[in-house]
Amino acid sequence: MTNTDLLSRADQLRTGRTPFVLATVVRAERPTSAKPGDRALVLPDGTLEGFVGGSCAESTVRLQSMRLLATGESTLLRITPDGSAESKSDGEGTVTVANPCLSGGTLDIFLEAMLPPVLVHVYGDAPIARALLALGHSLGYEVHAASPTDLLPADLGAVVVASHGRAAEQEVLGAAIRAGVPYVGLVASTRRGAAVLAALDLSDEQRAMVHTPAGLDIGGRTAAEIALSIYAELIAVRPRSDRPPVRGEPVAAEALDPVCGMTVAITTSAMSAEVAGRTVYFCGPGCQHAFLDQPTNYPG
Numbered sequence: 001m002t003n004t005d006l007l008s009r010a011d012q013l014r015t016g017r018t019p020f021v022l023a024t025v026v027r028a029e030r031p032t033s034a035k036p037g038d039r040a041l042v043l044p045d046g047t048l049e050g051f052v053g054g055s056c057a058e059s060t061v062r063l064q065s066m067r068l069l070a071t072g073e074s075t076l077l078r079i080t081p082d083g084s085a086e087s088k089s090d091g092e093g094t095v096t097v098a099n100p101c102l103s104g105g106t107l108d109i110f111l112e113a114m115l116p117p118v119l120v121h122v123y124g125d126a127p128i129a130r131a132l133l134a135l136g137h138s139l140g141y142e143v144h145a146a147s148p149t150d151l152l153p154a155d156l157g158a159v160v161v162a163s164h165g166r167a168a169e170q171e172v173l174g175a176a177i178r179a180g181v182p183y184v185g186l187v188a189s190t191r192r193g194a195a196v197l198a199a200l201d202l203s204d205e206q207r208a209m210v211h212t213p214a215g216l217d218i219g220g221r222t223a224a225e226i227a228l229s230i231y232a233e234l235i236a237v238r239p240r241s242d243r244p245p246v247r248g249e250p251v252a253a254e255a256l257d258p259v260c261g262m263t264v265a266i267t268t269s270a271m272s273a274e275v276a277g278r279t280v281y282f283c284g285p286g287c288q289h290a291f292l293d294q295p296t297n298y299p300g
Contacts, residue, residue, distance in 0.1 A: 001049060001050055001051075003037070003039055006039050006040070006041060006049065006050050009041060009049060010022060010041060010114070013041070013043075013114070014114065014116065017116040017119070017155060018043065018044070018116070019043075019044055019069050019113070019114065019115045019116060020041050020042060020043050020044070020069075020114050021041070021042040021065035021066075021068055021069060021111050021112065021113050021114065022039065022040075022041060022111075022112045022114055023039060023040045023041070023042060023050070023052050023061050023065060023077075023109050023110070023111050023112075024037070024038075024039050024052075024109065024110045024112070025037065025038040025039070025052050025053070025107060025108070025109050026076075026108050026109065026110050027106075027107070027108035028053075028105060028106075028107055028108075029104075029105035029106045029107070030104070030105050031104045031105055032053060032054075032057070032104060032105030032106075032107055033053060033054055034051065034052055034053040034054075034057065034107055038050070038051050038052050038053075039051075039052070040052045040058075040061065042061065042062055042065035042066065042069075042111075044066070044069055045267060045268065046062050046066060046265050046267025046268070046269055046270070047267075047269065048061065048062055048269075052107075052109055053079075053107055054284070055271075055283075055284035055285060056099055056262075056283050056284040056286070057079055057099070057107055057109075059262070059264050059265075059270075059283040059284060060077070060079050060097050060099055060262070060283070061077065061079075061109060061111070062264075062265050062267070063254065063263060063264060063265040064077050064095060064097070064111060065111055065113075066265050066267075068111055068113045069113060069115070071113070072113050072115045073113060074093070074110070074111060074112045074113050075089075075093050075094065075095050075110075075111050076093060076094045076095070076108060076109075076110050076111075077094075077095050077097065077107075077108070077109045077110070077111050078094065078095070078096045078097070078106060078107070078108050078109075079097050079099050079106065079107040079109070080096065080097070080098055080099065080106045080107075081098075081099060081100060081104055081105070081106070082098055082106075099260075099262060099283070100260050100261075100262075116142070116155070117140055117141055117142045118141050118142065118157035118158060118234075118238075119141075119142045119144070119153060119155055119156050119157050119158075120132075120136055120141050120142065120143045120144070120157060120158040120159075120160065120234075121143075121144055121146035121150070121152070121156060121158070121159050121160070122136075122143060122144070122145055122146060122160050122162060123146055123147070123148065123159070123160070123161045123162065123163050123169075123172050124161065124162040124163030124164065124166065124187075125145075125163070126162055126163065126164050126187075126223075127223035128162045128187050128223045128226050128227055129145070129160075129162040129163070129187075130223070131223040131224045131226070131227035132160055132162060132227045132230065132231075133145060134224075134227075135224065135227045135228060135231060136227075136231065139231055141157075141231075146159075148168040148171055148172050152175060152176065152179045152181065156176075156179070156181050157181070157182055157183065157234075158181065158182065158183040158184070158185070158234055159172065159173075159176040159181050159183070159184045159185070160183075160184075160185045160186075160187065160214060160230060161173060161185070161186045161187065162187040162214075164187070164188070165192075169186065169196055170196065170199055170200055170201075173186060173196070173200060173210055174200050174201060174202060177200075177202055177206050177209055177210065178202075178206075182237075182238075183211065183233075183234050183237060183238075184209060184210050184211065185210070185211040185212065185214030185215070185230055185233070185234075186210055186211070186212035186213075186214055187212075187213065187214050187215075187226070187230075188212055188213060188214075189213065190212075190213060193210075193212030193213055194212075196212070197210055197212065211233060214229075214230045214233065215229030215230040215232065215233050216229045216232045216233045216236065217229070218232065253265070253266040254266060255280075255281040256281075257281060257282050257283045257287050258280060258287075258291060258298035259282065259286075259287035259290050259291050259298060260283060260287050262283040262287075264281050264282065264283050266281055270282075271283075271284065271285065271287075271288045272288075273288060273291060273292055275291075275295050280298075
């Protein structure tokens with residue numbers, strides 16, 4: 001796959017709202033097989049399309065990319081064959097991984113997480129609803145005017161009901177909470193909001209997930225200012241790298257390669273072997289072959 005084909009594929013993924021990581025080799029020491037400019041895409045299921053090095057390098061890129069898809073962050077990944085080097089993150093956007101299986105030569109690969117814009121459904125046609133639609137587009141969100149009969153997409157990031165009691169508030173709020181939408185807001189006074197929550201067929205814990213009055217208390221008065229406060233709250237509660245992933249975010253299951261000790265992502269394409277009723281995962285064919293030749297050398 002050429003870089004042109006790869007970038008065309010990236011455009012297709014963006015159009016389909018599929019998150020991915022674009023991995024680009026920026027530095028490669030000999031004798032590594034990769035060279036600067038080589039690229040690959042890593043999808044949420046661990047599929048890697050393109051080329052950024054051999055199977056061991058791919059395994060490390062796959063694992064780190066799937067971790068990044070859960071946070072939306074980007075990083076510079078340094079893969080070194082120096083077994084004495086410590087695998088670590090410097091907290092400044094660089095992660096160093098010691099991969100003793102690497103055939104040789106340090107690789108620097110920039111991993112850029114490409115997440116679709118947050119999808120927001122706004123219910124209602126009041127001034128605040130219209131302000132939410134206008135402001136959301138300016139902030140880079142994908143905002144849609146929704147109706148109570150619309151299905152909730154699997155990657156829906158926020159539901160804001162600003163219909164002032166005119167658009168089946170209870171049904172919309174209940175459906176959004178039961179579907180696990182990360183942010184659910186109701187534009188209402190404190191008194192009316194409490195009454196709407198009390199009427200919902202939800203548990204107390206579920207009712208507490210509804211933000212009402214929606215938005216941070218920034219003293220907003222106009223429709224635009226209230227819309228701004230709602231987006232400010234949405235930003236304030238969005239997941240960060242130190243928070244657990246929320247609905248719709250990929251989570252990479254991980255395992256240790258018993259031969260080299262590397263951490264690998266558990267995916268359908270991961271190299272593995274079934275031994276004594278357990279599944280063992282490997283970073284590459286070398287470790288897989290070594291294990292299968294002498295499995296008793298690597299007790300689990």
